[in-house]
Amino acid sequence: MHALIREAEALCLRTGVTFTPPRRRVLELLAASKIPMKAYDLISQAGADGHPFKPPTVYRALEFLCQLGLVHRIEQDATFVACCHSGHTQPVALFVCNSCLKVTEVAYPNVAKVLENAAQAQGFQVESIVVEGRGQCAPCAQAA
Amino acid sequence: MHALIREAEALCLRTGVTFTPPRRRVLELLAASKIPMKAYDLISQAGADGHPFKPPTVYRALEFLCQLGLVHRIEQDATFVACCHSGHTQPVALFVCNSCLKVTEVAYPNVAKVLENAAQAQGFQVESIVVEGRGQCAPCAQAA
């Protein structure tokens, strides 16, 4: 069993929420994928073994997993990727490789504060930030 | 005529691209709106005066305007907003107010470098970054 699944089970136990079959199935598929997946890839693949999931089921599972920080949604292309750390709620930047599509998660401890201050300087009270990027991951950059 | 339209005309002249009727119309609508608009709002409003624009026309215009930096796409909710500066290609963070939906643009001159370095520390070669946020704009934060 993938480590992330155990993470999820433990996390759900701790927080008193339930790790149901669709939630598990969706997380399994994402954990098995090395790259972000589209919602409808999940919908079709989840049903490959005979139990088809319909869109609402998968979207609900995705929302649940994103809230727990086990999955991240990449806004730029509406894809979803399993978190490569233990589930975190702290913000991270997601950098997607233009060549292999793999995601590199980058924490930005101080930067977030600086951004918030820059916004604050214009009177804007920040509640949430999304940082995404594109480029070349380490292996692909070296290969080039 | 809105200042942004004059900006656009001048910019297009300088760069040798053409500021066509659909492009103008879409920019006019965005410039007139105080808040971001959805593509299909533009599609229906653009045709309110008798000349209906179909989706491809509007999406093409949006792509054009975004490339010129006259319009920004907000990835989180697939909306489009006229740039409040003179058209810039430099990256800015877009902060959307949760109350009034207005956008505050925040330049992050140094932060971008720090982010790139943080990614570089993991071997990731950054090519582009998107920063978006949510919160309360200055007037709404004061009112609260």
Place this chain on the structure above:
DNA sequence: CATTAGCATGTTATAAGATAACATAACAGG
């Protein structure tokens, strides 16, 4: 004045992404 190349729009159809609304089930607490 054709001819043609480039660019932009028009048009039709459809793909891709997401949710509303309501029915059903599973289960714990009283």
Place this chain on the structure above:
DNA sequence: CCTGTTATGTTATCTTATAACATGCTAATG
């Protein structure tokens, strides 16, 4: 057993975006 809560199943639909191909518009070439 009844009831409230949570989650899923189901149907239909809405929203966002693009593919593919036809047409028109302008400007350079000869």
